[in-house]
Amino acid sequence: MRLPREGGCGCTGRMATAPVIDVRDLNVKYGDFHAVKDLSFQVERGELYALLGTNGAGKTSTLETVEGHRPATSGAVRVFGRDPRDRREVRPRVGTMLQESGFSPDLTVRESVRLIGSLTGRTDRVERLLGVVGLAHKAGTRVSQLSGGEKRRLDFATAVYGTPELVFLDEPTTGLDIQSRDALWDAVDRLREEGATVVLTTHYLEEAQQRADRIGLMHRGTLRREGTVSELTRALPATIRFSPPAGAPDLPLPAVPEGGGTFLVETPALQKDLHVLLDWARDHGVELRDLQAGPTRLDDVFRALDGE
Amino acid sequence: MLAIAQGELIQIFRNRLVLVTMLVMPAAASAFYMYVQDRIPFLDVGGVAAVLVFLVVVMGLYTTAVTTLASRRQNLFLKRLRSTAVDDGRILTGLLLPVTAITVVQVTVILAVLSVVASPPAHALLLGAAVLATVVMMTGLALATAGVTNSPEHAQVTTLPVLLGVLAVSGWVGFTGTEELTVLKRALPGGAAAELVVDAWNGGAPVADSLLLLAPTVAWVVVAVALAVRIFRWEPRR
Numbered sequence: 001m002r003l004p005r006e007g008g009c010g011c012t013g014r015m016a017t018a019p020v021i022d023v024r025d026l027n028v029k030y031g032d033f034h035a036v037k038d039l040s041f042q043v044e045r046g047e048l049y050a051l052l053g054t055n056g057a058g059k060t061s062t063l064e065t066v067e068g069h070r071p072a073t074s075g076a077v078r079v080f081g082r083d084p085r086d087r088r089e090v091r092p093r094v095g096t097m098l099q100e101s102g103f104s105p106d107l108t109v110r111e112s113v114r115l116i117g118s119l120t121g122r123t124d125r126v127e128r129l130l131g132v133v134g135l136a137h138k139a140g141t142r143v144s145q146l147s148g149g150e151k152r153r154l155d156f157a158t159a160v161y162g163t164p165e166l167v168f169l170d171e172p173t174t175g176l177d178i179q180s181r182d183a184l185w186d187a188v189d190r191l192r193e194e195g196a197t198v199v200l201t202t203h204y205l206e207e208a209q210q211r212a213d214r215i216g217l218m219h220r221g222t223l224r225r226e227g228t229v230s231e232l233t234r235a236l237p238a239t240i241r242f243s244p245p246a247g248a249p250d251l252p253l254p255a256v257p258e259g260g261g262t263f264l265v266e267t268p269a270l271q272k273d274l275h276v277l278l279d280w281a282r283d284h285g286v287e288l289r290d291l292q293a294g295p296t297r298l299d300d301v302f303r304a305l306d307g308e
Numbered sequence: 309m310l311a312i313a314q315g316e317l318i319q320i321f322r323n324r325l326v327l328v329t330m331l332v333m334p335a336a337a338s339a340f341y342m343y344v345q346d347r348i349p350f351l352d353v354g355g356v357a358a359v360l361v362f363l364v365v366v367m368g369l370y371t372t373a374v375t376t377l378a379s380r381r382q383n384l385f386l387k388r389l390r391s392t393a394v395d396d397g398r399i400l401t402g403l404l405l406p407v408t409a410i411t412v413v414q415v416t417v418i419l420a421v422l423s424v425v426a427s428p429p430a431h432a433l434l435l436g437a438a439v440l441a442t443v444v445m446m447t448g449l450a451l452a453t454a455g456v457t458n459s460p461e462h463a464q465v466t467t468l469p470v471l472l473g474v475l476a477v478s479g480w481v482g483f484t485g486t487e488e489l490t491v492l493k494r495a496l497p498g499g500a501a502a503e504l505v506v507d508a509w510n511g512g513a514p515v516a517d518s519l520l521l522l523a524p525t526v527a528w529v530v531v532a533v534a535l536a537v538r539i540f541r542w543e544p545r546r
Binding site for chain 2: 088092098115118
């Protein structure tokens with residue numbers, strides 16, 4: 001469960017109105033390949049913004065440009081009002097969890113956190129961080145001996161070293177078991193309580209759906225949708241699924257058989273149509289097995305992109 | 309920068325392969341040359357010094373630096389370092405500082421031993437300048453070579469041209485001097501620096517003339533750095 005955010009970012013006035021990340025008309029090209037096309041988005045202070053996309057959508061190129069790892073072909077990218085490639089000014093305020101770990105196999109966990117942490121320009125206690133990510137017992141272990149999930153946690157520890165104001169989490173939970181995943185999100189929640197801004201990419205759409213304040217959906221290099229989860233899913237019809245018993249009377253709504261005796265109703269008026277269906281079932285004494293009703297899931301928003 | 313250097317130092321001492329190529333190989337080769345130095349025809353003490361300096365700098369510094377940089381890039385450690393507040397120059401300096409320092413200490417120890425078992429150098433300062441110029445040149449060439457090296461294994465191939473070339477040139481100068489084919493020998497990478505080591509050790513050559521020998525080495529530094537700027541990569545090819 002996500003903890004309630006206490007008092008937002010605690011910032012007021014002019015500071016609160018300046019976006020932490022401001023991307024305008026970004027284009028990224030590799031030779032003839034146009035990876036990102038005219039992309040614009042802003043991330044506000046204290047927000048958790050999920051940048052999602054299909055494979056090859058241009059997410060990584062966008063993220064690497066915003067992180068300052070890659071020059072923009074054209075357009076303007078500002079992080080805290082500065083060029084993200086200005087490492088000395090920007091990086092002390094930014095923590096980055098890269099998609100692939102990039103630690104030296106011959107250094108221990110403790111040495112890796114201390115080294116990378118000290119280079120961020122922030123200060124923290126290594127033992128505290130190892131406790132946060134559950135690697136205290138591995139402090140003296142070489143990175144080459146860690147499992148994939150442990151490397152992700154090590155990566156997270158270096159990203160949140162010194163409690164940065166902005167954290168990039170690129171596929172943070174890939175390879176993590178459920179306990180580690182919960183622990184990681186708890187740590188993110190604590191960062192957010194202190195006002196941190198988070199940019200997330202993930203293939204686990206339910207994570208984005210549960211946690212993101214806003215979502216940007218990329219497809220083929222452009223931003224196709226942007227908004228809160230509810231704004232994104234509202235645009236598509238809600239769904240009702242059920243299995244009527246054999247020999248039931250004619251259904252009261254247009255429904256599509258999905259195989260295995262299950263029917264699907266797609267509706268822009270979930271409450272009204274659900275009522276119709278339940279009234280019909282009661283009046284005819286019909287039991288609707290496996291009844292499910294709800295708004296469209298983010299998955300369906302994704303699937304709808306391909307049809308465009 | 310110093311934190312990066314400290315991390316590198318720890319890694320050098322944990323990696324046996326690096327330790328062997330860096331320390332044992334040059335030390336063993338040096339011991340051999342010192343043992344037979346007064347029995348090799350045409351090779352005076354200055355020549356031995358030149359051969360030893362290049363053995364250590366090329367085998368220790370150059371190959372280790374290329375292998376290290378390729379390895380750090382391959383496992384994305386370079387990208388990781390670039391996600392911090394440290395600029396590129398400091399990252400490279402930090403990465404190469406330990407191996408460079410170890411090489412300088414090695415050369416100093418070996419030349420000190422040589423001056424005891426044979427004869428001491430005539431111009432110690434000039435000798436220091438020659439060694440320093442060689443170290444800077446080989447570091448530049450290492451950066452350039454690292455640009456075309458995809459992995460530490462690949463380094464065994466990509467370092468060969470410079471490794472063999474520079475060793476051959478310095479050996480050629482050490483054994484045969486520069487009285488014949490003077491311009492060619494001085495222009496080739498390592499040639500002028502080797503001659504400077506010979507002159508500094510044996511003495512007899514005017515210091516002003518010897519200092520001019522730094523020019524070709526500095527030119528090779530410029531070439532190496534220009535190449536490195538063009539072809540050094542921070543992330544693996546995708």
